[in-house]
Every structure is written in structure tokens, then in C-alpha cells.
Amino acid sequence: MNFRFQNLLGAPYRGGNAVISGDSLLLSPTGNRIVATDLIHSRSITFPFEAASDLSRLAVSDDGRLLFAADSTDKGRVFLISVLSRAVLHRTTFKKPVSAARFSPDGAFIAVGLGKLIQIWRCPGFKKEFFPFHLERTFADFSATVTSFDWSPDSNFLLAGSKDLTMRLLSLKGKRSENKPFLFLGHREPIVGAFFSLDKKTGTSNRAYSVSRDGAIFTWDLVENMDVDSDHVSPDTEDQNLDADGDDNNLIIKFESPTRKRKQMEEDEPSKLPWRLRKKDFFMQAPARLTACDYHRELDMVVVGFSNGVFGLYQMPDFVCLHLLSISREKITTAAFNRAGNWLLFGCAKLGQLLVWEWRSESYVLKQQGHYFDVNCVAYSPDSQLLATGADDNKVKVWTVSSGFCFITFSEHTNAVTAVHFMANNHSLLSASLDGTVRAWDLFRYRNFRTFTTPSPRQFVSLAADQSGEVICAGTLDSFEIFVWSMKTGRLLDVLSGHEGPVHGLMFSPINAVLASSSWDKTVRLWDVFEGKGSIETFTHNHDVLTVVYRPDGKQLACSTLDGLIHFWDPLDGVLMYTIEGRRDISGGRRMTDRRSAANSAGRYFTSLCYSADGSFILAGGNSRFVCMYDVAEQVLIKRFQITHNLSLDGVLDFLNSKNMTEAGPLDLIDDTDSDIEDGIDTQTRGKLGQNLPGSMQNRGRPVARTKCLRIAPTGRSWAAATTEGVLLYSVDDSFVFDPTDLDMDVTPEKVEEALADDQKQRALLLSLRLNEDSLIKKCIFAVSPLDVPAVCSSVPFKYLQRLIEAFADLLESCPHLEFILQWCQELCKVHGHYIQRNSRALLPALKSLQKAITKLHQDLADTCSSNEYLLRYLCSSGTKV
Template sequence: MNFRFQNLLGAPYRGGNTVISNNTLLISPVGNRVSVTDLVKSQTTTLPTHSSSNISRIAVSPDGTFLFIVDEKSRCQLINLHRRITLHRISFKNPVSVVKFSPDGSLIAVGEGKLVKIWRSPGFAKQYFPFELIRTFANFDGKITALDWSPDSNYLIVGSKDLTARVLHLKKLRSDVTYKPFMLLGHRDSVVGAFFGVDKKTNRVCKAYTITRDCNILSWTFRSEEGDINKMDDEGSEPPSPGTPDRDVEGKIEIDDNNNNIKKRKNYDGKDAETRYLITGKWELLRKDNFMQTPAKLTACDYHRELDMVVVGFSNGVFGLYQMPDFVCIHLLSISREKITTAVFNEIGNWLTFGCAKLGQLLVWEWRSESYILKQQGHYFDVNCLAYSPDSQLLATGADDNKVKVWTVSSGFCFVTFSEHTNAVTALHFMASNNCLLSASLDGTVRAWDLFRYRNFRTFTSPSSRQFVSLSADQSGEVICAGTLDSFEIFVWSMRTGRLLDVLSGHEGPVHGLMFSPANAVLASSSWDKTVRLWDVFNGKGAVETFPHTHDVLTVAYRPDGRQLACSTLDGQIHFWDPMDGLLMYTIEGRRDIAGGRLMTDRRSAANSSSGKCFTTLCYSADGSYILAGGSSRYICMYDVADQVLLRRFQITHNLSLDGVLDFLNSKNMTEAGPLDLIDDYNSDMEDGVDKQTQMKIGYDLPGSMPNRGRSIIRTKCLKIAPTGRSFVAATTEGVHVYSVDESFIFDPTDLDIDVTPEAVDAALKEKQPTRALILSLRLNEDSLVKKCIFGVSPADIPAVAASIPYKYLQRLIEALADLLENCPHLEFILRWCQELCKSHGNSIQQNCRNLLPSLKSLQKAITRIHQDLADTCSSNEYMLRFLCSSGAMK
């Protein structure tokens, strides 16, 4: 039961801004969670912390320690990235459009509605009021859209929807001084980006760039009283500037009566004039350039100070890279036809990150070599089905966007996408060879995919067009079966020839569940006609057994040993059958366990509503001791099969942006036109928004259910447990949730006495008693001690120590060896341990394979991965040696 959330697959990016920390860590929002991608190691993880709604803005501290996230409800969290925990929380009154840490990391600038608030950044210490408000600027007439810090953290340049940009000074002046911010005028649309430019010699601000939504960039220069920082060629004739008049720091402006222009500014003799150099001067417009992308709108931009380069993204999917201040176009390319919602440089400036919220796509592009560092795209619509590979290393997903994706579980990366299907993918199945994947779709085809050559090598079809919703294959991989939605038949094909062998008829409703018995060639099918049928496929006898129910049967699953069959019905019950004798063993009533969550359109409360209180997916554990069940609810239930008791409920999300999360709705949100959250008052022309889509689900669903015409409803469509038993995945509305066994130390005192202590383990190792030390560490069940004792055994003593291990500690020892194989370099030593354990305990392993199956699968997964890595390395070395030998022979 010790499972915890580990990762989220299937939706890398759904909107908001992205940031890059420490030059290689890409941080992006994923719904109400945050995903961190290591661009060097090619690994992605999702932080366990979550917000109450979708995250809209994120910012990371300069040293990469703190992460500041803001959701759509203006609730903010300060997260320690290294410890992956939330330190502090704060809520704002107005929507937050932009947030950014100062270069020294001590301050946080927040654009809250029409206000700019400067907060002191909290530290690690727990405080009653961790956030301290330093200053508030309320000079704007429109929503804040962009801001940037000066290198010394004393100035801000802020862009707004009021068509202006302002330069703000953070430190307060004397009480007799009335300082007004500089205004940069001349924009004809809202400002999307505002950035400071610096003089590389003095590291002082000497210029600025403002980028507007109508595809214009304005270059500004700063002239101080001591002399112009950027000296103009003709100092006598200065072009007219649309900037603000030069204001005296004391609020006085000297006017020349002859030409009504500014004549002179009084000097300010301050104590720290070094930090107030931008006060005594004026801003001038140097040039105005257009990106020539009309009628498209500019939606994202970023500026790199060291390289003096600007990257911009447009609503038509085009991005451009420009060298400033001469406005030289370096690259102008198109990555899609949809709006680019984020564009950002890394710290060095050699990588560009682009995000498209509508496609769920993230790209990291190296602009010098014009190559991709990262190219990930999630499923556009909900994930319908999942399949684990036999070695638990790969995970396949199929969705309503007609695509099949294969992911590496350890890294969280998708390495291949198959898009040959023309309708929603409804079922997946991995063959025992681990190199072949089957997929069924509503387009009337079942396709076989080669994971070596990444191609569709076989397609199975029916004589007339059918919609397939279930799929299974026998243990030998010779026969493929698929159930239909419309004709209520089961089609049987030969995997070798691709020919249609048989059509099994008898069901009177859609066949949504299909599975071969692991013990024999009997096929079990479940249908909405309230029956579960067993079929003898190879002998062609048709249905050999029928199990009737009182309600529609939604899914079916075999226990791994084939001696038990579980099926769920529309009334919320799970029935367990003995497939050999055809008897009902017991029933679990799960209506109250899965109940929870009220939809916005429900007229009844969650307690009184009967809709959705049923399980649509079931999955047995590797040893068959427990079963996972999920459905149209925010809960996943884990039941003990032998005792029929609920062990644990997993709440898959707390995201209030989804429907069906709350048990009680606020009556204040109900209007005459319906729920307030479902009223579409969204301005689709906003530059920083993500187009809301009403996803009309026209297709298969539960009998009698209505498609959701509002927000996405939280549900679990598929559950799969890894063959190793160490993790399970759930296909939910938010994506694919990955849960793994918590590796932290679990204290089990059932086999302890006063002499079993860590000190006793160390004493046994010092006395050269490796067997006693290993058994003591296994009784303590502490991972670090077990591994320490394994390495404390000399290679010559491994056979004797392995033979003396009691059977009850065998599973724990195999799990430790599997973990060492994946993380330590001593391969020969660990493989010797595995070999001797198999020799000494071969008979015990065969007799109790069901109990040891999860740990053995974990060991197989680790050995398979190492074998693949070594094979690739040897092939590369062999090719290099042949090349060197051929080069030497030519000389």
C-alpha cells in the first residue's frame, strides 16, 4: 500500500510561462503541478506539490533554490526545489499576470492587476508573516503585462495594457522629494515585453527595449546629465522623443519660455547617487522596427542581455531571433500553426525554449547548430488506454487524438509516436516479446507496431467497418482478439498471417472487456448485456460458460494465476468468479468507496447522486493479493482480494479547475444563466491566454451517461500495474499519473528482539561474520544496512552466504539486488549474487513463484536494461574499431 505520486506523463505543457534554472533545468507548469526536465540527462519529473487550480505563472530564484508559482485563483506557493516541498503560501486579491525574482534573489516583483508589488523573498526559516511587502506602485491605467529588473535590483521597467512602459525606482527618496516614474510612450498596442539593456563595461543600464502586441519593437537609450551614455553623432540636433519630460527630482521642471522645452534639470546630491543614476537623466526613442508578421499578433518574447538578442513568438506559430540593436534577423522559422505561448532563453543563451499550449508541445532548440535538444508533445485529448511492457521499462498510451505514444518510464520521455489511426485509440496490448505493441481503434483497425523499426508492420481489419473498443492476445502471441462497440462481436485474427480466423457472436451489447486467461487459452469477455462469457478460441466451440449479472458489466480482469476472474458492474459492485467451477466467490460493494465529487451541472448533491458510482477499470496486482479499481471519480480504490476490504483510496487530483473535485458547491456561483464557471465570458483575443476548448466527447461512454459540455470531468479511464509490482499508472483527465512504492525506510518490528540492532550488524561485519550480519540487516529491513552487508561479503563467500539465507528473507534480498543493479557500477559482483541465489533456492523460487513474482520481475527489468546498455556500447566500440582499422589500412 506504500505507493506515492512519482510523475505525470502525457501532458508536458498546457499553458503559462516556462523558465530555465541552472542553464539545464526546464521548469514548466502541468495543470496544477510543476514539471522539471533535465535537458542534459533527458529526464523529467513532476513535483509532488500541487496547487488548488491550474498554474498560470512561475518564477525561479537566480540560484535555482526557490520556485514561486501562482495559480489561476491568485494563490501562490514558495517551493524549495531541492527538497521538493512547499515552504510558504500567500494569496493575492487580483489576478497575477507576471512575477519575477530580482537578480540578487532578495525581492519578488508581482504584477497584480494594475499594481506592481515588491515583496521580500522569504527564506528557509518558518515565519508567521513570511512575505513582507516592500513597496506598491499604482501608477498604471491598465493590466500589467511585462516587467524586468535592472542588474543592480534597484530599478524595474514595467509594461502595461495602457500602451505605456514605466521605469520604476525601488528605493524611497527623501520626504521632500516627489519622484514620478519615467513613462515610455509611443506604443500603439499593449506591451508584451519590456527589458533593460546594459553597458557591458560598467554593467549599468544604458538602453531598453519594449515589444508590443502589434509586432513592433521600440529601442530606447538613456542620457544622463554627466553625458550621454550612447553618444549620438550629431549632439546639437536631437530627434524629438515621445518619452516623458525631464522631471526634477524635487518635482520642479524648468521651462524655457522661448521654445517651451526642457532646459535643465537640477542635480540631486544624494548619499547613494550611485544607485540612483537613472533618476538624473532622460529616455529617448532611438528607433522603431516591425517584425513584419501582420496580421498575426506577437504573443511571447524574451531578451538576453549578454548576447543583446531578442526572441519573439507569434500567434501563427512563427518565431524569430534578432540581433539588437541593429535589428538583424538571424532566424525566422515556423514550428506550428498554433499560437506560441512562451519563448525563453537559457542563461548562456544557446538554447531557446518554445511552448504551444493548444498542442501541449514543448521545444528546446539550439539556434547555432539548428538542432532540437528537446521535442515533447503530450496527448491533445484524454488518454483512454495504457499498457506496460513485460519488463516494466516502457509504457504505451492511446488517446482520443488518434495517437499511440510509447514512453520510457524511468525518464518520463516519449520516444516514439504512431499516428496512423484515424479515430480514437481505445485499447493497447504489449506482446510477450516486448518488441511488439498492438492497438485497437474506433477507425475499425487493429494495428501491430514494431518497436525496433518504429513502423506499422501489420493491420487487422474486419469484412465490414466496425468500431473496436477492447483488445487481447494469448500468451503465445498467435491469436489476436478485439471486441466491438456496434456489432457486439469478437473478431479473432492470426498474428502470423493477419487473416481473420473467426467471429465470436453471442453478446447483445458492446464488448468493453476482453482478456485471455494467463493459465490457459480461455478468453473472457464482458459486455453491457449484463453477462461475462468464456470462449474456447482454439477449439472453436464458442461460449463455454456464461456468468449472468443484474447490471451492465463494464470491464473484466483475470488474476495473474488465472484462477480468479473479477468484473465490475454498473451498480458499483465488483464480482469475483471462479472460472474453473463457474461459481461466484464473493462480491465487493464499492459504491460508497468511489462516491465523491459533484459536477457543476448536477441538481443533486454528491451524496444523493447515483451517476458515476461504478468502476470502469480493474487491475490485479502482480501477486494477485489486491486489486485496483477506478472510474468516474477522483478516487482510485485499492481492495484486499482475500478479505474484501478497502485498503486505501488515492485521490488523483485536488485541481479545482476540473469538474467533479468538490463534494459541496457554493450557491453564490449559481446564476440565472447557470453555473458561473461555465459561462463563457472569455476574450479569445488575449495575448497571454490559452484558448478554452469545449471538448465534445461524441463516441463511447457509459450507458445512459451524457457528454460533458463544460469543464473537463475528472475520471480514471484505465489502470495498469507494472509486472514488477513496484508501480502503477492511471490514465486520468489530467494525464497519466505514475505511482511508485515509497523507497523510504519502513520499520517492521514483527521479527525483532533486543539483540537485533544496527550496532549488532556492524559488530558482525567487523568479526567477519557476513551471514549473520546480512540476516540481521534483513530482519531490520533497512535498505542501507542490507546493501552494506551485501558488499561486505567477499566474492569467494557468496555461494555459502546465499545458500544460508532463509526463504522468508529471499524476496527482500532480491529487491535489494535489483535496486543495486540499476544504481551501482559493480555489475559482475551483483550478477554473481543473483546467480548463486538462483542455484541455491531454485526449487523454492519455482514453488512460490507467485509470491516472488514482483521482485523477480524487478530483477529481470534491471538485467534487461543493463544488457541493452552493454549491447549498445559494444556495438559502438566494434564499429569504432573497424573504422580505425580501415583507416590504418588505407594509410
């Protein structure tokens, strides 16, 4: 039962600014979480911590070790995170929204834009302190919100842009009262980017760039020749001291040359140095607005993104356009270089899209796009390596579970996708939609090879296929019928009538051809599809039935009803076995429009059920922030998983603040903003709250935390939940759990080492299995010679077989000694085959994990052998001597 959060799929980007740490680690905010994508190995992982609300601003240190993250609320909650350990080091609150943040090049300071202020904080270290953030300097000269700033290479100056149409040069040297900023004027729109340039010869910053929202970029140069009053001093005059004795002091008058005076000004008051406007350039993308930009100091290049989806790459200071391309028709919300400058990062919040483009070769390094409406359904492939999702954006996506990447998107549906189902052969996928079609997808050729339709248009909301894959069934929302097709021919075979409400649940029995269906007419019906006998059994309930599932052995049927109950039926005898009352377990979370407490709020029922691989427990989720796990035999709640702590969603808090309630309704639902900036996916499209009626006002309510679909992997070691935040993956993590199975005073790691030293491999393996420590078990497995494997396998007790099989499955995925581990598996099946067959239900999760590892290994070896075969054929045909 040790399921922990593993990853977040279906939403690689939600808005805010994304950054690239170093050359290859992409960090992007996704709701209240942070997703890290390794661009070299093509893997993504989600940081385990959650912020209290959506994150909007990220900044990473130059060494890539620290990450600064700020949320989007007015409280300005801030997290300092270790990128390597993915742990939160420090938390603080600035009490103002954070509009910009940047680490200094030396890593000593963090510049934070808080409305009209810029605060310079000393960067906290890894030491434990009561309040590690120390305020060094505050600049309060701005008349509007600060939007962007850049540090000089020596970390002594700060170039800041603001919505007041100005850019200012700030200095951290000297006294605060005497250090006035230098103003750069001339822009007609708010500043989007302010950057220092670098002179490679001298190593100084004598040029600056300012980019405004109207598509203008100004180039500023540091004045080389200063006008100095030299009536009495020539340029070659050396320093002279004229002493005048007085009564109380000694007056020293110092004459300096202009060169020496300029040097002194650079050292003492750099922000007072004169700058001049060298030239003005325009990107000429009107009426589109410039929404994102970044500058690479070593390459002297600027990348810009616009509200029409166009981005441009320009060589400065000559303003030469290297690339001008279009990504989409939506606004680009973030743009950035990597440290080497060869990759460009772009993000589109409205589409949930992240792109990494190599501009020299003009090729994509990363191209990921999530669902930009609610995910309605998920399905695991039979080998647990793939995950399919369907959403309200009419798309079906297939993800690789291990990497977290989507490798194919099917967009032929014209309405919301309501159900997906993998076929038993693992090579094809089915999807049902409200557009009235059920489509079959080929996962080898990535195409739609079969489309199932009805004589008159229908809306499908449920889907099922039998074990052989010959019959496809789909339930409807409007006609209350179940349609049956042939997979081979695509012909409509039968129409099952009898329900009087929408058919939201369909599932074939794992042991026979009986189809179970649930409907809002308060019934669950069993159908004999192949014999054509129609409904053979009806289970009646007191409330609408929302979903139905079979236990993996086919000897039990579970369904949830609108009154919050889970009913368990014996499908063979047709009797009710027991009932679980889950209304109190799923309750919690008050919506902003609720006038009552969370305990009395509506929606306390389960809309999705899923059995575990061995059928011992069941997962249940619905319109709540909780996913409940029940023990089926004991009918008790084992654990509750809270899918989110994000306060930006509705239904997360049990008690609302009465101060936020007015006569006009909740304050958060009142639109009192006059900003022309488009909202991202996090506030505009995430959590689509139903379809608006024609002529009705747009529902500006916050998305509601809920779970639409639950699925457990066939291996039983992970499960997926389609939630408002995306698809959450939970997996069993045994690496940090010490759970001894048979422990006494003589069973210790030292005894295991002694047995290995005495060449007692069999005894060492049994001791390590009793300790149940993963590293010792694997060490003892490799200590056994191949000739002794059959003897050792015969001495393993039955109760340790599951743990040993799990160790083999893990080793096949990680170690190079494939033949040795496969020999272990073969001998174990030979010796204990009868016991494994009799106890297949208890060993099913471990056996499926082993099957998954062997299948993946077989595919990799088959691909390698095929490529070698073609290579050898080519070499032989070309006459080359090998």
C-alpha cells in the first residue's frame, strides 16, 4: 500500500516563465508543481513538493544548484529549492506579488521585483537558519510594476525595466542616498526585457538593450568621451597637491586629468555614467504585441516571441534576422536560451505547449503539448509501459510511462473523447467520443485504421472490448443503447436496448463473454453478447448507478451509486455480497459558491472505481480532492490520497474565509481587472466546468479539484488518476522501506555478510529474504554461481517467492546480466510452477512486473538484432570484407 506520487502527465506547461538550468535541464511550472525535463535523455520528472497555489515565476542560479520559485498570489510565497535533491530548502513570504526574479552571476544575491519595488536579498545557503533571507538593498524609484531586469557580469549593477516605459541602471555600490539611478527614456510601451551586453575584448558591459511591448528594441552605448571642464587642466596634467595651512584643518585640493576622473567615476558612482541612444530597431509584427524575450550575452543574440505565435532570432547589434518562424496562432508566454545558446525554449500557456528548438540545425529537441481541457479518461497498456488519455480538447494522446513523454497524438475526433481502451494485443487502441464515433488506432503505423459508426448520430460515453478483441461495445448518452460491432469487419452486429438512462459504465467479464453495464436508470445489467440472449440479469439499486467494474478474477462486480455507496455483487449467483458507505470518506472541500459547510455539500459520490491487480483492494474517486482506497474483504478504508493542495482550485479548503464573501458574491469571482494581458491555461481553460449554454455568460469560476477516471496498472505497482491538474501517477516505492518478514536476533546484515564470506550462498539468500532489504537480496543473487542456481531455487520457501520475483523484475530493467537473471527465472518456474499456478492471484502483481520487464527486454533485443541483420546484409552485398 506504499503508493507515492511519481509524476504528472498531460500538462507539461501551464503558464509563467520556464528556464533551462545549464545546457539540458528544462524547468517549467505546471500548476503548483515544477516539472524537470532532461533534454539529453528525454525524461521528465515532477518535483515531489506542492506549492499552496499556482507557480508563476522561476529563476535558477548560474551553477544550476538553486531554484527560486514564486507563486501567483498577492501574498508572494517563495520557495528556494535544491535542483539536485528536488527538496525545498527555505520558504518565505514577501507579502507582495513577485513580478520578476533573477540570481546574480556570482550567486550571492537574488533580485526580486515586488510591484514598484526591487529588493536585493542575500542568497540563502544550505545552512539551517531561522530566517535565511537577508535584505541588502531596496530600490523604490519606479512608478509602475517592474517587469524585467538583468545583472552586470560583475554583479555590481542592475538594469531594470518597468511598465512606466523606462529602463533604469541601479548600482549596489555607494551610499543609498547618493546613488540615484540613470534613466533610459524613449519607449512608448512597457518594457519587456532589459539586458546588459558584454565586450569580449575588455570584459566590461558598455552596451545595453531595452525591448518594449510594441516591438521596439533600443541599443544604448556607454559614452566613451566625457565632456570635462578643462580650462585650467590639460589632458596631460599630472595630479598636483596644493596645501593650504589653516587654523583647524589642512585643505587638500586635487587636480585630475579627464581620464583619471572617468576612472574614478567608474569605480565610485558607476550609475551616473552617461549613456546615449545609439539606434532604434523595430521587429515589424504589428498589430501583434511582443510578449516574451531573452538575450544571450556571449553570442550577442536576442530571441523574441509575439502574441500571434511568431518568434524571431536576431543577431545584435546589427539587428540581422536569423530566423522568423511561427509556432502557433496563440501567444508565446515564455522564451529563453540555454547556457550554450544553441537551443531556444518557447512556451505557449493557452495550448499547454513547450518547444525546444535548435536554431543552427533547425530541428526540434523537444516538442510536447498537453491537454488544454480536462482529461476525461485514462487507460494502461497490457504491459504497463504506455498510458493513453482522452480529453475535452478532442484529442487522444499516448504517453510513455517511464519517460513521461507523449509520443503520438490522434486528433481525428471532432468532439470530446470520453473513453479509451487498449486491446489485449498491445498494438491497438480504441477511443469513444461524443462525436458519435468509436475509432481504432494502430500504434505501429500511427493511424486510424477502423471507425465504428451508427445509422443515426449518437453520443458515446463508455467503451469495452472482450478478451479476444473481436467484439467492441459502446454505451450512449442520448439513446440509452449499447452498440456492438465486429472488430474485423467494422459492421454493426447488434443494438442492446433496455436501459432507460445514459449508459456510463461498460466492462466485459475477464472469464466469460458476459458484458456488465451501468446506467442512470438505477440498474446494472448483464448481457450475453455472443449468444444474443439480451439482458440475462438485472441488479436494481435505489439511486443512479455511475460506474461498474469487474474484479480481475471475474467473480465479483462493484458499482457506485449517487448516494455515495459502493455495492459488491456476485455476478454468478446474482446476490449482493456487501456494501461500503463512502460519503464521509470522500467528503471535504467547500466550493466558493457553496452557502453551506463542506460536510453538507453535494457531490459526495464516486464516479470512478478500479480494482487492484489481485482484487484485494479497490480505488474510488469522484468530485472531491480525495481518492479512497478500500479493503474489499473487510470493507474498511485503508488510505486516502489527497490529489492536490493547490488553493488556486476550488474545493480544496474545508472552511472558507467569510471576509471574501460580499453581496455580489465571492471576491475571487468578481472581475475588477482592466489588464489586456491574456490569461494562461491555468485560469482560462483548465478545468472546463461544463458546457456553457448558448447566450449565457462565460463561467469565470475557478476549476474544481476532482478525479474523473482511475486506472491501476496491470502490474499492480502503479495507478493513474485523471484530475483537474492533469494525470497523476502514483507508484510503489520500495527503495526506502524496511519491512522485515521473518526477523529474530540471528537475522542481521552482518550474518548475511558472514554467510557470503563462508561460501554459504543458500543461507545468505534466505537471510536476506527474511530481512527484506533490497540491496542485500540482489547481492546474494549475484553471489550464486550459474551451476548452483537450480539447487538454491529449490530451497527457497514459498512465502519468499513474491519478493524474489520482484527482485528479478527490477534487475532485468537495470542490470546487464540478462542471461543470468533469465536463468534464475526459468529455474524458479520449473521448481515452483505448481505453487505459482495455484496462487496466481496473490502473485499476479509480481508476475506481471516480471512479464513487463521481459517483454521490454525482448523488444529491445529484437530491434538490435534486426538492425544488425540489415547491416550485415548491406556489408555482404557491398563486397566489403568484415
